[in-house]
Every structure is written in C-alpha cells, then in structure tokens.
Amino acid sequence: MKNDCLTDKVAVVTGARRGIGRAVAVTFAGAGADVVVCDIVDGDGGLKETEEAVKKLGSEALALKTDISLRDDVERMALRALEVFGRIDVLVNCAGVWIPGETLVECGDEHWDAVMNTNLKGTFLCCREVGRRMIAQRSGCIINLSSQVGRTPAMGAGAYSTSKAGIIMLTMQMAQEMARYKVRVNALAPGIVKTEFNAGFWKGAELEKQASGMVPLGRLAETEDIARAALFLASDAAGYITGEVIGISGGWSPTSSVAEP
Numbered sequence: 001m002k003n004d005c006l007t008d009k010v011a012v013v014t015g016a017r018r019g020i021g022r023a024v025a026v027t028f029a030g031a032g033a034d035v036v037v038c039d040i041v042d043g044d045g046g047l048k049e050t051e052e053a054v055k056k057l058g059s060e061a062l063a064l065k066t067d068i069s070l071r072d073d074v075e076r077m078a079l080r081a082l083e084v085f086g087r088i089d090v091l092v093n094c095a096g097v098w099i100p101g102e103t104l105v106e107c108g109d110e111h112w113d114a115v116m117n118t119n120l121k122g123t124f125l126c127c128r129e130v131g132r133r134m135i136a137q138r139s140g141c142i143i144n145l146s147s148q149v150g151r152t153p154a155m156g157a158g159a160y161s162t163s164k165a166g167i168i169m170l171t172m173q174m175a176q177e178m179a180r181y182k183v184r185v186n187a188l189a190p191g192i193v194k195t196e197f198n199a200g201f202w203k204g205a206e207l208e209k210q211a212s213g214m215v216p217l218g219r220l221a222e223t224e225d226i227a228r229a230a231l232f233l234a235s236d237a238a239g240y241i242t243g244e245v246i247g248i249s250g251g252w253s254p255t256s257s258v259a260e261p
C-alpha cells in the first residue's frame, strides 16, 4: 500500500500509550495522517512517547488524557480534536482492559462493570461522539478492536469475551446506520498479540514458543500486524468495506475445551 494513503487525514486513536494503539498511531503518521492520541494513563511517559513518535514522522500530534468510559471525557476529547484539527476522518478504538481468570458465574459485579464500562460502553461512547461529527462531515471511518475471543468462547475470558462480542454487533449495527452518510465502521479481531496486555501468556522464550505452537502460522502477532490491517481499513483501498470483522490471528482461534478439574 502507498505509504501516503492518509495524507491530509486526521485520526483519533484511543489506548495509544502503548501496544496496538501506539503501533496504529505511528503507522498512520507514517502514512501521512495527523493523529490525536488518547489514553487513560498519561503519567508514565507512554502517551508523550507516542506523541513524539508521531511528530518525528512529520505529522501533527495531540496527546489527550481521556477515560473512554466517561462521557464527559469523551466529549472533551472530540471537541478538543475538532478545535485543533477541524475534522476527524478516522477513529480507531484500541483502549481496552482484560481481567482474566474467572468463569462468568464467579465474575463479581466490579469486574463485570470494569470490563464492560471500558470495552463496550467506552467504545460506544467514542463511536457515538465522533460518529456524530462524521455524519455531519458525510465521511469517516471507524475501526473497533474486537478479538478472536469475541467470536469463540475461551476458558477464563468471561466478561472480556462477552464485551468483545458486543463490539462486533455494535460495529455491524453502526455500519448499517451510518452507511448512508458515507461513514464506514469495521472491526479487527486479533488473535494473540505480543503486548503487555497479555504478557503473562507469552513473555519469556519458553512461554512464547508454547503459545506460538498453538498458532497455525507459527508465531504470535506483532502490534504492526494489527496496525497494517487498520491502515488498510482506513485507506481508500477499503472504500467499499463496511460492517465487517477482519480476523488477524495467524489462523488461531480459541478452543472451548475444558481443562481436567
């Protein structure tokens, strides 16, 4: 793909302090976009580093501390982005949390709310707030982060998998509603990506070898694998694609097999 395919575009990326969000922000900047980078955490230098990495590539960047689960924060973020850049062409909803380990009948209200409020409600709030602006512009592209676990249940993924399945329907529903305004809405469903998010699953040579062994393509995903798919969806090359969920899993999917008690 031509690497100037987002020239003159403005992108908002949530969860951009690290991981997939940072890779998306940097990849989009490399393709010419100005990027608003948001995260609930801005105190550890991570968000600043992403902002600087975007600027190094010659794009404009704006870092905004934003908790996507709070409507006021999300409204403030969209207003500020519009104030500075005048438009938002692409929204990539990468912010997400994972609280592993429980079955749904063991899942406490607090865990359920924490996962749902960020993953599903937060993604909805960002889509709604930015989507309204895109409708007014009569153009735009939204990319949501679901997961292979949002398509197939996995032991220990309870509230998380449920939230990611919800993101798939949110994506398809919004795509239907917004197509007439030339706003496209799609989702990515990664498999196992090497980020801090799931470090306990792959960090260390032995663990990574084991985890890679479950993936038909023989390796775990790098954050850039996901960012390149986001770039495709954001570009004109994907101009006729909406309401889709694209798996980026190396062929991996969770099994619902139950470990021996």
Ligand SMILES: NC(=O)c1ccc[n+]([C@@H]2O[C@H](COP(=O)([O-])OP(=O)(O)OC[C@H]3O[C@@H](n4cnc5c(N)ncnc54)[C@H](O)[C@@H]3O)[C@@H](O)[C@H]2O)c1
Binding pocket: 014, 015, 016, 017, 018, 019, 020, 021, 038, 039, 040, 041, 066, 067, 068, 069, 093, 094, 095, 096, 097, 118, 122, 145, 146, 147, 148, 189, 190, 191, 192, 193, 194, 195, 196, 197, 198
């Ligand atoms: N890593 C994987 O294997 C994997 C697989 C499938 C899907 N995903 C999804 O991809 C997305 C990014 O995951 P990642 O691996 O880069 O994780 P990560 O933990 O490295 O990054 C997530 C970012 O979201 C931010 N965040 C959390 N809650 C927030 C909130 N309320 N408001 C704003 N920001 C918030 C975190 O501070 C963090 O910087 C997530 O939605 C995740 O569910 C990841």
